[in-house]
Amino acid sequence: MRRYFRILKVLVRVSFIRDIVFRGAFYIDLFHAVLWLGLFFLVIEVFFSHTESIVGWTKGNLIVLLGIWSLLDDLASGTFWEGVKRIPTLVADGNMDFILTRPVDSQFLIAAERFRFSRVIPLIADIALISYGLSIGSIGSLWTILLGFPIVIIAGYLTVLSVFYLLHTLGFWFLRIDNIWALYEGIENIGKYPLDVFGRHIKLVSLTVVPLTVMFTLPAEALVGFLSGAEVINALLVSALFLWLTRKFYQYSVRRYSSVA
Amino acid sequence: MTDRNMRKYWTIFRVVLENNLMYRGHAFVWMLFDLLWIGVFPFIWFFIINAQGGEIQGWNNSAIIVYYVFMAVLSNIVLMHPEAHMAYEIYEGKFSNYVIKPHSYLLYVFLHESAYKMVRFLAFIPFAVPLIWAIQHFGGSGAVLPQLPFIILATLLAMPIFFLVAAIIGMTCFWLEDSYAARTIFWASSGLFGGQYAPFELMPPILNTVASALPFKYAIYFPLRLISQQVPRAEMLRGLGIQLVWIAALFVLSSIIWKKGLKRYSAVGR
Secondary structure (H helix, E strand, O other): OHHHHHHHHHHHHHHHHHHHHOHHHHHHHHHHHHHHHHHHHHHHHHHOOOOOEEOOEEHHHHHHHHHHHHHHHHHHHHOOHHHHHOHHHHHHHOOHHHHHOOOOOHHHHHHOOOOOHHHHHHHHHHHHHHHHHHHHOOOOOHHHHHHHHHHHHHHHHHHHHHHHHHHHHHHHOOOOOOOHHHHHHHHHHHOOOOHHHHOHHHHHHHHOOOOHHHHHHHHHHHHHOOOOHHHHHHHHHHHHHHHHHHHHHHHHHHHHOOOOO | OOHHHHHHHHHHHHHHHHHHHHOOHHHHHHHHHHHHOOOOHHHHHHHHHHHOOOOEOOEOHHHHHHHHHHHHHHHHHOOOOOHHHHHHHHHHOOOHHHHOOOOOHHHHHHHHHHHHHHHHHHHHHHHHHHHHHHHHHOOOOHHHHHHHHHHHHHHHHHHHHHHHHHHHHHHHHHOOOOOHHHHHHHHHHHHHHOOOOOOHHHOOHHHHHHHHOOOHHHHHHHHHHHHHOOOOHHHHHHHHHHHHHHHHHHHHHHHHHHHHHHHHOOOOOO
């Protein structure tokens, strides 16, 4: 464990140096994050120019949900996104061999390969957005926020990591799907709106098979006061299950992998 | 165009089509993306429209479902995105290969994108069945069938408008080392000012005013409006006229940018 922590420190330092050297990319990434957040905020304003609530979610609640969605998106983009996104290209080019032959767990190495410090400022903007949403909407009890929220936000982050990793592990099985991140983004984009609009059956799917509710909705519910104890347990179970699935599928894929180099 | 030229471009199209059919996963993923990211909007608007008594500014559930279903069709079949590919080739210097070849680069890119769209259309067909069911379930769009010739024409005219704007964005890489910011602005603008988040009647009037001065409204929103609602003939003709004006203006602009960009272009080691 200490060895992996030392490796992680080195990788973080290298990523930081790279971000300082390539400042143009830093500012572009920052601009990208802020522009999209502003656009999605505008879309919420458009919805609420016609209604006071959407399936029980007020404007403030929805702004909190958007803030949570953006927070997890920025956390993902700032940590494992760039590394895991490379899996299909690494497999297609044959460069996966250089990762697999290193005396380190390859799944860890891929995920920790590239951090993006350009996402720190958008994270601050996300927290500001969440605070604004809470100030104009409902706010949960102190116990829900102090106990429930940390559990479900960590479960949400781990589920995001798992789903993203699972999709990209398909790069071992299908060639030239270097755009698989777009499929994740398509699914992820649904998660910034209340999934109750789809009805009960889809909501059930979003709690289990495609765990959008666990990823984004439950952390928002914890802050605005909609979270139940059963949902906390569900979040823990689903995130643990997806982490396990991701690990097993990756290991199985590596065992079946034959280099193209 | 001479017979030899036509054979040349047909070969380009065929080779790209074969390549995309071989590696069809790429097209399948983008097809799913275009379906998924708009998937939630009809449901949200259903809720809002029902809460407002069944109609807002002429938009009811039937019109909204047709709007978004055909947005999925438009995204998968008509709207081309050559900007990232062009920017990559210019940035990497691979563009040099095309400059020395005896064919038009823009036409090559257009054929490249057309072949890709054909593969995406094939991937889209299985999803068309539930989408057609959804349209029929919510009341269909039979009322707009008399407008069908205008719908087809508007959709055909939308293709070059969006292609030329995207190509111009791709050409910014002649000046910018990394055109990612320009592409991000393009994607955000086309979504907002193209009516991809909501029809303009449901958005603040200021957005409609700004959108009227940009080409995206006539590349995306205008065909969708014709297919979702009954539109007065004068408005249809006016819209088609504006589409033609945009095509001409963008063609001239892209030619100017192309000539200026070529003068600037240099590639190391190629």
